[in-house]
Amino acid sequence: MKTRERVMISVLGAKLDAPGQWRPTLQCVRRPDLLAVDRLIVLEQDKTSEYAVALVRDLKKLAPSVQVERVPIPLENPWDFEEVYERFYEFCRAQTWDDRCEYYVHLTTGTHVMQIVWYLLVSERFAPARLVQTRPGKRDGPPGPLDIVDLDLSRYPAIARRRHTQQLEGQSLLKMGIETRSEVFAGLIASLERAALGPPVPLLLWGETGVGKSALARRIYALRKARGALDGPLVEVNCATLRGALRESALFGHKRGAFTGAERDRKGYLLAADEGMLFLDEVGELGLEEQAVLLTAIEEGRFFPVGADTPVHSRFALVCGTNRDLRVEVQAGRFRDDLLARISTWSFCLPPLRERREDIEENLRFELERFADTYKRQVRFSRAGLKTYLAFARSEQARWPHNFRDLSQSVLRMCASASEGLIDTDDVASEITRLSELWAPATGGGLAPSYAAQQGAENAPASLHRVERVQHALVLEALRRSRSLAEAGRWLFDGDSAQGAKTNHSDRARKLCARMKIDPLAYLQS
Ligand SMILES: Nc1ncnc2c1ncn2[C@@H]1O[C@H](COP(=O)(O)OP(=O)(O)OP(=O)(O)O)[C@@H](O)[C@H]1O
Ligand SMILES: [Mg+2]
Structure with missing residues (x-):
């Protein structure tokens, strides 16, 4: 039973709708048995044409209950794709699409270009409609059938089945063929697959070191390339390695003679990535000046190489990687808020290995295969060896601070030391000792053990870099030794001769705590 008003949009046919012809627009509204149309929107190129007038007149006579609305769509060339798209797009944007109506677009009339444009506008949901195709009936017989195409x-x-299979293939490619039992990671990969193949908006991958950001960025490129979403190169840039005066020119290029030593033009990474994908790893390391130029380059698709008067254009898909929490960087004034908003249209946080312990066994298999491929040597675990290793690897004792990088190197060491291609319990026991030593808090050396030990371990926000983590641990150490902020400040800034005797140690310590997000009262001796 029909409950909603049916609205048909139809281009007035240049030939077919003329009197004496088949007249599909007229036919499809006259046939309530096919589609009971309540309202017809006729898109006309020329209101005064003889058959436009005739059609409206005949509609009134033959289908008086149908409301007719005439919309002029002037076109210079109905075969010009750009022009037709533009006009139909404007029509769609101006239309008030009412939820209480069912919309149909009649495709039978108009040029092939118009049909293609309708297909695009409907599939992109600019017109929330279904497509209708009619066919002529036999002469003097009943009208021909009507097909509805739902996009x-x-x-x-x-x-749907085929698309699902394709999605699974895409997800498997992103996972490097390694199956996952982690619901969090599986969900992340499923959304990433959709994002990677959707409109080319920037993606941000963040997570601890070794969680697989760079590997995933390469897989995203491979997936996009395999699906024809881009055909330019992958350009990978580690922003942490861009140093000094040349970093702007490395990214954006320069003109010959722009500065001393610029003997020839340099293209720069952004231009090299034209039509391809740019992976900006460690994006949090970019200086504020480069961030400003990058923002314009993303927003406008153009930028000025160093020393150039005219801009260059480059269209690239952008993926950024970071192991810092960029929101904290924004708060600290080290990263532009507007740039973060722009690069994180899609943001994915990759879980650390210690939160994916259920995946360790599958990753071990992957690492053994990788070893075999690289070194042309097949190595496997003895049953007991595997059991012992997995028990350790999945336990809380195994911290995996460098995530997959630790796992990969651990397997590499065991493969190298296994005799006869078999990793047995002795090899595993030695490896567990080695890992425990590697992960044990550092002792001796220049740094006092207590804070070196705490590096990154005790409550230090993951966003802090190594130097800050040491500072964080030092501040905790100072507070624990002291009864007041002034005492902690004196201990912390001991020997800072530049500050003179009148320094307010208490104030300095308080500021440091605030920067590190530490509540001093939670640590000071009572
Ligand atoms: N999902 C995964 N499963 C198994 N191994 C992985 C996975 N992701 C990455 N690896 C491997 O782990 C190692 C580290 O990965 P990658 O370099 O991508 O990490 P990252 O997050 O970019 O680290 P960093 O922040 O230090 O640059 C590589 O050897 C990579 O092949
Ligand atoms: Mg990386």
């Missing part, structure tokens, strides 16, 4: 592909079981 919501999920409604077609065979197409």
